Amino acid sequence: MATRQTASLARLMRAPAIVLLLIWMLVPLGMTLYYSFLNYNLLNPTNTSWAGWFNYQYFYTDPAFWESIWNTLVLTLGVLFITVAGGILIAMLIDKPIFGQGIVRILVISPFFVMPPVAALIWKNMIMHPSYGVFADIAKFFGAAPIDWFAQFPLFSIIVIVAWQWLPFATLILLTSLQSLDGEQMEAAEMDGAPALSRFIYLTLPHMARAITVVILIQTIFLLGVYAEILVTTNGGPGFASTNLTYLIYRAARLNFDIGGAAAGGIIAVVLANIVAIFLMRAVGKNLD
Amino acid sequence: MGQITLEGVAKRFGEVEVIPPLDLTIEDGEFVVFVGPSGCGKSTLLRLIAGLEDVSDGRILIDGTDATDASPARRGLAMVFQSYALYPHMSVRKNIAFPMKMAGLPQDEQSRRIEAAAKALNLTDYLDRRPGQLSGGQRQRVAIGRAIVREPSAFLFDEPLSNLDAALRVGMRLEISELHNRLKTTMIYVTHDQVEAMTMADKIVVLQAGRIEQVGSPLDLYNRPRNAFVAGFIGSPRMNLFSGAVAAEYGAETVGVRPEHISVSAEGGKWKGRIGVSEHLGSDTFLYVEETGLAETITVRSDGEVSLRHGDTVWLTPNEDKIHRFDRNGDRIA
Amino acid sequence: MARAVSRNQKIGWTIAAWIVALVIFFPILYAIITSLKTEQEAIAGFNLIPSFTFESYQAVQSQNDYFKPFMNSVILSVGSTILALIVAIPAAWAMAFSPTKRTKDILMWMLSTKMMPAVAVLVPIYLIFLRTGLMDTRIGLTILLMLINLPIVVWMLYTYFREIPGEILEAARMDGATLRDEIVHILTPMAVPGIASTLLLNVILAWNEAFWTIQLTTTNAAPLSAFIASFSSPQGLFWAKLSAASTMAIAPILILGWFSQKQLVRGLTFGAVK
Numbered sequence: 001m002a003t004r005q006t007a008s009l010a011r012l013m014r015a016p017a018i019v020l021l022l023i024w025m026l027v028p029l030g031m032t033l034y035y036s037f038l039n040y041n042l043l044n045p046t047n048t049s050w051a052g053w054f055n056y057q058y059f060y061t062d063p064a065f066w067e068s069i070w071n072t073l074v075l076t077l078g079v080l081f082i083t084v085a086g087g088i089l090i091a092m093l094i095d096k097p098i099f100g101q102g103i104v105r106i107l108v109i110s111p112f113f114v115m116p117p118v119a120a121l122i123w124k125n126m127i128m129h130p131s132y133g134v135f136a137d138i139a140k141f142f143g144a145a146p147i148d149w150f151a152q153f154p155l156f157s158i159i160v161i162v163a164w165q166w167l168p169f170a171t172l173i174l175l176t177s178l179q180s181l182d183g184e185q186m187e188a189a190e191m192d193g194a195p196a197l198s199r200f201i202y203l204t205l206p207h208m209a210r211a212i213t214v215v216i217l218i219q220t221i222f223l224l225g226v227y228a229e230i231l232v233t234t235n236g237g238p239g240f241a242s243t244n245l246t247y248l249i250y251r252a253a254r255l256n257f258d259i260g261g262a263a264a265g266g267i268i269a270v271v272l273a274n275i276v277a278i279f280l281m282r283a284v285g286k287n288l289d
Numbered sequence: 290m291g292q293i294t295l296e297g298v299a300k301r302f303g304e305v306e307v308i309p310p311l312d313l314t315i316e317d318g319e320f321v322v323f324v325g326p327s328g329c330g331k332s333t334l335l336r337l338i339a340g341l342e343d344v345s346d347g348r349i350l351i352d353g354t355d356a357t358d359a360s361p362a363r364r365g366l367a368m369v370f371q372s373y374a375l376y377p378h379m380s381v382r383k384n385i386a387f388p389m390k391m392a393g394l395p396q397d398e399q400s401r402r403i404e405a406a407a408k409a410l411n412l413t414d415y416l417d418r419r420p421g422q423l424s425g426g427q428r429q430r431v432a433i434g435r436a437i438v439r440e441p442s443a444f445l446f447d448e449p450l451s452n453l454d455a456a457l458r459v460g461m462r463l464e465i466s467e468l469h470n471r472l473k474t475t476m477i478y479v480t481h482d483q484v485e486a487m488t489m490a491d492k493i494v495v496l497q498a499g500r501i502e503q504v505g506s507p508l509d510l511y512n513r514p515r516n517a518f519v520a521g522f523i524g525s526p527r528m529n530l531f532s533g534a535v536a537a538e539y540g541a542e543t544v545g546v547r548p549e550h551i552s553v554s555a556e557g558g559k560w561k562g563r564i565g566v567s568e569h570l571g572s573d574t575f576l577y578v579e580e581t582g583l584a585e586t587i588t589v590r591s592d593g594e595v596s597l598r599h600g601d602t603v604w605l606t607p608n609e610d611k612i613h614r615f616d617r618n619g620d621r622i623a
Numbered sequence: 624m625a626r627a628v629s630r631n632q633k634i635g636w637t638i639a640a641w642i643v644a645l646v647i648f649f650p651i652l653y654a655i656i657t658s659l660k661t662e663q664e665a666i667a668g669f670n671l672i673p674s675f676t677f678e679s680y681q682a683v684q685s686q687n688d689y690f691k692p693f694m695n696s697v698i699l700s701v702g703s704t705i706l707a708l709i710v711a712i713p714a715a716w717a718m719a720f721s722p723t724k725r726t727k728d729i730l731m732w733m734l735s736t737k738m739m740p741a742v743a744v745l746v747p748i749y750l751i752f753l754r755t756g757l758m759d760t761r762i763g764l765t766i767l768l769m770l771i772n773l774p775i776v777v778w779m780l781y782t783y784f785r786e787i788p789g790e791i792l793e794a795a796r797m798d799g800a801t802l803r804d805e806i807v808h809i810l811t812p813m814a815v816p817g818i819a820s821t822l823l824l825n826v827i828l829a830w831n832e833a834f835w836t837i838q839l840t841t842t843n844a845a846p847l848s849a850f851i852a853s854f855s856s857p858q859g860l861f862w863a864k865l866s867a868a869s870t871m872a873i874a875p876i877l878i879l880g881w882f883s884q885k886q887l888v889r890g891l892t893f894g895a896v897k
Contacts, residue, residue, distance in 0.1 A: 010721040013713035017777055018729065020710060024770045025736045031747035090643055096636040106881050107644040110651055113880035115831040117852035118869045122654045124855075125862060132862065134653065137669035167647065169891065176888045214892050225740050228833035228848070232855035246742045253746050254838070266743035277738035281731055341793050362799035374794035378812040387808070388798035435798070 029270070035263035042257035055264035064240045064248060065265075072244040075159055076223040080216055082163040087170030087215065088208070094171070095178050105175075112168040116228035123161045124150065124233045154234045154242035161229050166222075170215045177211035178204070217280035224273055245269055291442040291475030292317045293338060297347035300333055300499075307333050308499040310347060315443075315477065315492075317352075320469050323479045324486040325496035325522075331479045332447055334496070338477065339445050340364050352442065362391070367436035368445040371452065373428045375420040381407075381431050382416040388439045399438075406434040410464075426457045433468070443475035450485065462488060483523050487511070495519050517619040520545045526575060526588045528613070535583055541614035541622055548575070548590035550611035555597070558604030562587065564597055578603060651873070658866035665862035679867035689868060692850035696872075698761055699836070699846050700829035703768035704822055707776040710769075712818065715780035720792075730781065737774040741834045752839050761844045764836065768829045776825055779890045783817025820886040823879060827887075830876045847872040 039051040059065050094104055111119065127134050128149040136146035149157040181204065189199050227246050230236055236243035236251065243251070249269065253262035293315040300308040308330045315321050323331040336342045338349060340361035348357045356364050367388070375384050382403060389399045407413045410430040420428055429449060436444055446465070450458045466489050469476050480486055486493050487507045495502040495510065495518075503515040507523075514520035520528050528545040536544045552558070553576060562581035567574060576589040576597060589605060597603060614622040645652075657665050658680070659673035683689045718726045748767070757763030787810065795809045833848040840849050851872055854865055880887070 007721060007723075010717035010723075013717035014729070017710050017714035017733070017773060020770065021733055021736050021773060024773075025739065028744035028747040028751075029739070031750075032744055035746055090647075093636065093640050093643060096640070097633050098637040098640045099633070100637070100641070104640050104644040105884070107648040109880070109884060109887075110648055110877055112887075113827060113831070113877045114651065114873050115848045115851070115876075116833040117837075117848055117855075118872055119650075121851060121854065121865060122650045122869060125865060126653050126657060127650055132666045134669055141669075164647070164650070169887075172884065173888055173892060218891060221738055225742065225834065227742070228837060228852055231837065232852050235855075246740065249742045249745065250838075253749065259746050259750070263746045266740075266746060269740045270743045273738055273740045273743075277735060280738065281735060339797060341796070361793075361796045362801075366797065368794065368797045370790045370794055372788060372790050374788065374790040376791060376795075376809060376813075387795070387800075391799035391804060435794075439798070 032263045032266045032270075035259050036267050038260045038263075040259040042259060051260055055260045056268075059261055059264045059268065064243065067240045068243045068245050068248040071155055071240075071242060072224065072246075074155060075162065075226060075244055076220060078156075078159040079163045079166060079223055080219060082159070083166045083170040083219065084212060084215060086163075086167050087174045088212075090167070090171045091174040091178050092204075094175055109168040109172050111164050112166070112172075114165065116165065117232050119165050120161055120229040120232045123157075123164070128157060128160075150234050151238065154238065158226070158229055158233060158242055161233070162223065162226055165229075166219055169219070173211050173215050174208055177208045181207050214280075217276060220276045221273065221280065224269070224276070245272070291315075292350075292352050293443060293475065293477070294350040294353075295338070295347065296350065298334075298337060298344050298349060299346040300330075300337060300342065301345040306499070308337075311499075311501050313494065313501065313504070315475060317475055318473045320466075320476045320478065320489060320491045321494060322486040322490035322492070323477065323494045323496055324481065324483055325502075327481055329496045330499035331481075331496045333499075335368075335445055335447055335477060335479045339366055339368050365439075365442045366445055367439045367441035367443075368447065369429075369432045369436050369449045371448045373420075373432040373449075373452075375428055375431055375435075377420055380417050380419060381412060381423070381434075384420065384431055385434045385438055388435060392439070402438040403434075406437050409437075409468075410434050425453050426461065429453065429461055430464075433465075437468075437472075441474070443477060446476065446478040448479055448481070450480070450482075465489065484525060487523065493523075495522060513621070514545075514613060515621050517543055517545065517615045520613055520615070526590065529584060529587050531583050533583075536614075539612060539614050542617045543615040543619065545613040545615070546607045546611060548588040550608040551587070551589045552606045552608070553578075553589050553591050553595070553597070554604045554606070555601070556604065558606035560587070560605040562603060562605060564599055564601045564603055567595075567598060569593070569595075576603070578605060581605070651877075654866045654869050656866075657863055658870045660863050660866075662861045662863045665866070679863040680871070683864050683868045683871070686864075687850075687868070689850075689871065692845050692847045693871070695761060695844055696830055696846035696848070699765055699768060699844075700826045702761075702765045703772065703829050704776070704825040706765065706769040707773050707825060708780075708818065708822060711773060711776040711780055715777050715784055718777075719781050719784035719787075730778065733774040733777055737771075741771075745838065748835075749838060758839060759841045759843045759845075764839055764844055764846075767835055767839070768832060771832070771835070772825050772828055775828070775890055776821055779821040779824065779886070780817060782889065783821070784814060786817075787813050820883065821890070823883045824886045824890040827876055827880055827883065 036055050037051055037053075039047070039049045039054070041047075090108060094101065094108065098104065114122075125132070130136055130146050130148040130151075133146075135149070139146040147153075185203060186199060189203055194202065225246050226244060227250065230242055230244065230247045234242040236247045240248075245265065246269065249262050249265035252258045252265060295311060295313045297310040297312060298308065299306065299310040323334060325331050333342065337344050340356070340359060344357060348355055350356065351364055351366075376387065379387065385403050385406060386399050389402065394402075403416070404413075407416055410433060412427070412430055412434060415423060415427060415431075420431065423431065432449070449465075450461055453461060462485060465476075465478075469489075478485075478489060490507055492504065493507055493510055494504050497518055503510060503519045505513075510519060510523045514523060517530060521530060524547055526548045528547045529551070530543055530545045532543050536542055560581050560583060562578040564576055565579040565586060566577045570593065572593050574591045574593055574595045574597075576591060576595070578587045578589060579585070581587055587605060616622050656671060656673050659675050659677070660670075661674060661676055661678065664670065664674060718730065752758040752763055755763075791809060791813075792805060795805050800808065830846075831848065833852065836846050836849045837852050840846070845853075851868060854868070
């Protein structure tokens with residue numbers, strides 16, 4: 001009796017969150033799907049017609065599409081490589097007995113709290129600017145010609161900025177995992193005569209495997225959606241050299257007013273994100289109970 | 290004041306019957322211990338009495354009135370949990386006061402009872418601390434304090450000592466027994482440790498797979514186990530159980546003889562064997578005898594001065610009056 | 624490992640760690656330093672000692688009305704988080720304390736909505752905002768940010784609530800507490816720290832959100848993220864002023880962030896790493 005009462009109360013308490021998220025998921029996605037089959041341009045909204053698969057065809061036959069997919073891939077993998085490798089090294093360094101550990105931790109995680117537009121503008125103007133940036137100052141100091149990073153290496157520059165933002169996240173999570181490593185296990189391995197490198201390969205890395213997986217998957221979700229960093233630095237250029245899928249869709253929707261095309265691109269993005277999501281959900285789901 | 294009667298009480302979780310219908314009466318003032326291996330349903334039985342689980346069948350009477358559908362709070366029982374379940378955000382004083390606050394007792398009565406409980410449980414100096422700042426034994430005492438101040442008709446203990454280390458456990462065991470002697474309130478105590486059961490109980494209820502195997506005083510169970518399960522479960526070290534030719538000799542399917550009822554001799558006796566391990570405790574010596582051809586090892590409890598060692602050949606003789614005989618179903622042959 | 628480490632070794636690690644930390648922190652530090660320079664100093668080459676002038680801070684306020692986007696950021700981040708908490712607390716509570724067979728599925732499904740790329744729904748959301756007059760309004764953006772962070776809020780609360788042991792609630796029931804007493808005296812005080820952590824992390828996430836805020840605002844409801852992004856070409860704002868605006872935009876959240884390291888790990892990994 002009491003339990004049945006609690007059950008219906010519980011249903012009532014869960015309902016608002018579930019209904020809201022259901023609407024949030026189904027309505028816009030349904031609309032995107034619908035628009036993706038329409039010829040619909042905001043500059044000429046009266047001339048709207050059924051397009052069939054045209055938007056999809058148009059989108060993937062566009063050379064910019066494949067370039068943006070390639071850029072998305074390079075950006076994501078580049079940032080993942082830097083943050084995971086760097087994160088492991090820095091986490092192990094901070095985990096050592098050092099003076100001022102608390103402050104070091106605070107300094108290292110700080111970039112994560114910098115909002116993307118600010119991060120991008122600081123790097124663009126203070127660090128990588130061809131005449132006033134710190135990199136230019138360093139180049140001049142050594143008598144070299146300063147590099148115009150965003151013109152010459154646009155995608156690489158964005159990778160650097162995004163990696164700087166996400167390195168703290170990877171470090172923090174890997175550090176948390178590292179600190180839960182059983183000290184006695186390490187001592188046992190030392191007693192067994194395992195040298196430092198073997199201990200790292202056979203004990204530390206497997207212990208961190210789960211955390212590394214989580215870092216990769218969660219970052220991937222966010223990295224597929226990198227936007228503000230591109231907007232304030234290169235605007236996707238030169239040409240499409242630093243345009244990722246998110247930015248390409250943004251351009252279609254907001255700069256070309258091509259609702260149908262942007263919607264088709266959106267559906268492609270959903271498919272890509274879902275592939276990653278499936279893996280992430282498995283990793284997270286295993287930890288439930 | 291605290292008589293509890295179970296009539297045909299049963300518990301099912303979905304399709305699974307954890308406790309088949311059982312009857313049990315607990316007299317006022319009795320110290321009853323539910324004992325059995327883990328998963329035997331002893332905790333579930335306690336939670337049914339507490340009202341934390343609904344019974345699937347049957348009735349629970351407390352002092353003759355039907356309490357089957359009463360909420361836990363209305364049953365007038367107090368419970369001490371395995372994890373102590375102290376409220377981490379409240380001081381010790383507030384923890385102990387909580388049930389009285391819920392009952393709406395006047396402030397001065399609350400403080401009086403808190404002072405009395407704290408004094409009895411050596412908690413006076415800790416009243417303003419949080420549970421997190423206390424040791425395991427102290428937390429245990431707070432949990433007991435919280436139960437005492439309600440002046441319940443019966444105390445329920447759910448494996449209260451299992452989180453303490455061995456030395457503390459013996460101490461708390463004594464304290465709980467003293468508490469019972471002083472308050473003379475009904476106590477129901479759940480444990481998987483037969484030593485706790487033997488040392489504390491007026492009446493032991495041995496459970497297996499939700500069924501009551503035997504109810505009786507500690508010595509009843511020790512002297513006259515109703516079946517082979519109880520025989521093996523009660524007593525430490527465990528009773529030696531034999532089947533085959535030895536059992537047939539006594540006209541039984543299985544015979545059992547406790548380690549303390551076997552005499553050992555270097556010269557001669559009934560069964561020949563070799564000592565595997567000998568444990569010298571000072572007061573006693575436990576000998577684990579192998580190569581007897583009767584069972585893998587036979588445990589013998591001898592006096593402390595025995596000088597037999599590993600590898601020695603010995604002769605064992607059971608005390609014929611103390612042999613327990615069991616039939617094919619494991620039931621005692623009278 | 625509880626072991627004596629030689630002093631020299633410790634000093635060596637310390638130096639290495641501090642160098643790495645300072646390199647990582649340098650862009651932020653340099654922005655703060657530049658914000659205290661005059662505009663001439665700011666573009667005069669590498670220099671770590673500013674003249675400690677606050678003129679850029681004053682200029683940002685007087686020329687660009689900095690206070691308005693700042694207040695928008697506060698309203699949007701706090702507002703959306705509180706809205707999310709109002710919806711999420713009962714839901715997480717129900718799932719933690721009276722779980723059903725489907726609770727796990729519901730949680731996973733909620734998480735999956737977080738995986739949906741924002742850009743996939745850019746078109747419909749943009750059109751809805753345009754047609755309903757929600758464009759560039761704080762209320763529209765608050766609701767949107769609430770929906771975006773709702774799954775994380777539910778998840779974080781759920782993991783916190785689940786850590787409240789069931790035996791404590793049973794103890795309260797044995798002690799004569801009614802459902803109301805349980806909620807008022809036991810559950811709420813024990814849940815408050817988890818709710819506070821959740822609030823903190825989500826204010827941070829909402830404060831730094833920079834896709835929807837840029838898409839759906841122009842001037843009225845633009846929070847700091849959109850405000851700063853509008854200076855992508857530095858004609859309007861020079862180096863020192865840009866640094867001052869940036870410093871002010873990140874300072875509050877940086878300090879909040881330092882206090883939320885633990886919650887950050889839990890919240891962003893959905894409890895997968897603790």
